[in-house]
Amino acid sequence: MATIETAEQTMQVKLKIWRFDSSTGERALKEYEVEAPEWVTLLDVLDIIKDRVDGSLAYRKSCRMMICGSCGMRMDGAAVLACKTRMYEIVQAGHVPVISAMGNLPIHKDLVVDMEPFWQKFNAMKPWLQPGYEEPPEGKEYRVSQERTKVIEKEALCINCGCCVSECNAMESSPAFLGPQALAKGMRFVGDARDAATVERLEDYSGEHGIWECTRCYFCNERCPKGVDPRDAIAKLGAEAVKQGVDQDMGVKHAKWFIKSTETTGWLRETELVPKTQGVISAISQMKFAMKLARHGKVPIPVPPHVADKVDEARALHKVVHEQGRLGYDGIVQGERALAKLDYHLREEDKTEETEA
Amino acid sequence: MEAKHDVLVVGAGCAGMRAAIEAFDAGADVAMISKIHPTRSHSGAAEGGINAALGNASEDDPETHAFDTVKGSDYLGDQDAIQILCDEAPDDVYQLEHWGAVFSRTEDGRIAQRPFGAAGAPRTAYAADITGHVLVQVLYEQVVKRDILTYEEWFAWKLVVEDDRCQGVICWDLLNGGLKAIGAKTVILATGGAGRLYTGTTNAYACTGDGMTLALRAGVALKDMEMMQFHPTTLAPTGVLITEGCRGEGAYLLNSEGERFLKTYAPNAMELASRDVISRAEQTEIDEGRGVNGNVLLDMRHLGAEKIIERLHGTRELSLTFAGVDPIYEPIPVRPGAHYHMGGVDTDVWGLTSLEGLYAAGEVACVSVHGANRLGGNALMETITYGKRSGRHAAEWALANTTVTVPESVLSDAERELKTLLDRRDGERPWRIRDELAITMHENFGVFRREDQMQKQGDIVEGLRERYERVVVEDKGNVFNSDLTQALELGFLLELAQCMVVCGIARKESRGAHARPHDYPERDDENFLKHTLVTWDDGPELDWKPVTMTKWEPKERTY
Secondary structure, three states, X not given: OOOOOOOOOEEEEEEXXXXXXXXXXXXXXXXXXXXXXXOOEXXXXXXXXXXXXXXXXXXXXXXOOOOOOOOEEEEOOEEEEHHHOEOHHHHHOOOOOEEEOOOOOOEEEOOEEOOHHHHHHHHHOOOOOOEOOOOOHHHOOOOOOHHXXXXXXXXXXXXXOOHHHHHOHHHHHOOOOOHHHHHHHHHHHHOOOOEOOHHHHHHHHOOOOOHHHOOOOOHHHHHOOOOOOHHHHHHHHHHHHHHOOOOOOHHHHHHHHHHHHHHHHOOOOHHHHHHHHXXXXXXXXXXXXXXXXXXXXXXXXXXXXXXOOOHHHHHHHHHHHHHOOOOXXXXXXXXXXXHHHOOOOOOHHHHHHHHHO | OOEEEEXXXXXXXXXXXXXXXXXXXXXXXXXXXXXXXXXXXXXXXXXXXXXXXXXXXXXXXXXXXXXXXXXXXXXXXOHHHHHHHHHHHHHHHHHHHHHOOOOOEOOOOOEOEEXXXXXXXXXXXXXXXXXXXXXXXXXXXXXXXXXXXXXXXXXXXXXXXXXXXXXXXXXXXXXXXXXXXXXXXXXXXXXXXXXXHOOOEOOOOXXXXXXXXXXXXXXXOEEOOOOEEEEEEXXXXXXEEOOOHHHHOOOEEEOOOOOOOHHHHOOOOXXXXXXHHHHHXXXXXXXXXXXXXXXXXXXXXXXXXXXXXXXXXXXXXXHHHHHOOOOOOOOEEEXXXXXXXXXXXXXXXOOEXXXXXXXXXOOOEEOOOOOOOOOOOHHHHHHHHHHHHHHHHHHHHHHHOOOOOOOHHHHHHHHHHHHHHHHOOOOOOOHHHHHHHHHHHHHHOOOEOOHHHHHHHHHHHHHXXXXXXXXXXXXXXXXXXXXHHHHHHHHHHHHHHHHHHHHHHHOOOOEOOEEEOOOEOOOOHHHHOEEEEEEEOOOEEEEEEEOOOOOOOOOOXXX
């Protein structure tokens, strides 16, 4: 609760907010300026505006400690949790941020979106454990190692705030796409040692608007306030689908051809990509287009196959993956921003000490 | 009437969802009403863990758990209720695990347990430091599996009491506007606590004591309302929670002189003494000038980066975001903050209140398993065990009884009352009253209590209630009118504050969270080994109720 009754340092905060009234369809960008303590977050500022300037401003909030997932919204066009966004640096920079409702979801009022489509996709994942592990001894707990539990550590952090969905480019062009949040929830079960429905889930999730509809733009990883890294979860699902032989979708065929061509030639064999992905008939229908591309030098002549000079290095990489058994989710290297948001980096002074030691 | 159900659960946190699942599995037609989506519930903010004598980290048994809880409660807990909790806890935790809860694990793959304050064994089962979040998720998954109907973002405003039975709830539909009546054979209150009574609180904005006031207004007694727990480690200025799990993992509390000051207050248990003891110790250090800008320091640097990142990453995230401090390198400034209401709606061991058809479970209820001081890790356990028990009892009762009556007049009366509020155009808006309430409760009804301050607080609250009578809601719209619901929430809080003050003044002793060092510094078992009860008849009416004792006689309580 923000109060200015205490003797703390305050600052003037300016915001612009996209107001929206669904009953009239009116939309307007309004500017606000309030006095606030220096420690405030965006959520605190909205509270001050609602209290002192306009009681009709609508936004969701609850825990104000980054765990309930209520206050997802956009700041300057990118999704944030309002309670996690400190205002001090923004004010110091003289910036006046524009606040709006999350994207990819209909707006009820101001910053309050309709979460119904979000939850429908969540529900479509059959998001509950379907046990089939070894019977727990004496009615006690299932035995799962900590290492095995860590496979879904990040997916289990998801607070359903919707920030990833808001920024999802694939969903913007294909609203039926299951999307990063639902798929991360799916990985939470596929990666759970106690769940017995792995193949069934992978088949479900590999449908028309599933795993392979992701365009790999990584905006979800970028905007997730909890370090869930939904794109990595989707990659894990894809790899797991290949491993489990769930490979009928065009997306997975496409991905598999990348693997095959890099292993054999060290290059992408583009000419064969379309027939391998979409099938021969579909490829024939696109011959005219392909010829045109060839004429302009956009695709290499397929015969003889174009083999990279150092193809052995590419093959060695494939060998390492197989030797180490890093197939399925285990082969996915975490995105750089992953837990990195929280990752521990030795500070400069400690590095020096260590070098001296 | 909008709809009718066998069992209607108000609130959808851990207790509410667990109750709904149990009632569903018992064959009842069950629905939940919640002013926020179930996964947004404040149960999700519980960090450290859930207590059950699983014996995974050392020898343990429910009996020891029960004794620790009785002692922790400063002997105000009802021993039959505590015994039930501790006996049923292990199976209830195994069930959560079978449903898929992502617990941290021991080396041999069992549920990991860590030490917590005032516990005789490492008994707190945990999922890193996001245990509440993990439990909310798993319960919601089970709710989705059963396709249990939820009236989402519906705000419960009144209980329907007809023929001396609770027969439904009147709600405001937040997304679309309008009052709706839902009939029910049984209603289970699971609305959580009322931490928003205080300015520095770990509680969410949603924790406004709704269920407590609904019960009070329906003629049901609230019990031990003076017992508000102050958590020893909250972040300034707003009170964000830093888990007891830090101390469970070995963190120290230091004063400005760098001393582990608990050696003076709890030489044996040190940082793992009970919360009331540590909060008082911190407040004393701060008051006597050994604080650091109104805080003490929580130092976990010696735990090392690896342990902090693996088991306390959420704490690190909170600390970095809200205090700008990385606990790997620097101690976190912390202070006591309002955290948990031991008091609440008076129920029996099935969650049943004195009003037929009305139940309560979780923080909203006072069974009482926490007495005058709750042990860390027992709150989540209570939500599960007593959520389950109230769900089962309510379903059984509902399936054996058939009729539901909600007269038209109930809804039209409520509509008229709401219209009066919404039509008012001149007057004060609620926020200043809300802020004054929270600030003065902190000043006058905090860690230490003085007779004169409590008296003064009674007058302040009465004044605030008079101002509230003329309060104005600025937003007159129907879509997501949180201006309206926040005004109604303030009404709930004001009545509770008045109840708390009355009970606090009447308890002329120091017990657990109720500390009166200036006039009644000792516990007085002869006169006050009993619960306060408060009902509302144009103002709070005080009464008392004996504590249920089974086998543990009160002893001096030291740690």
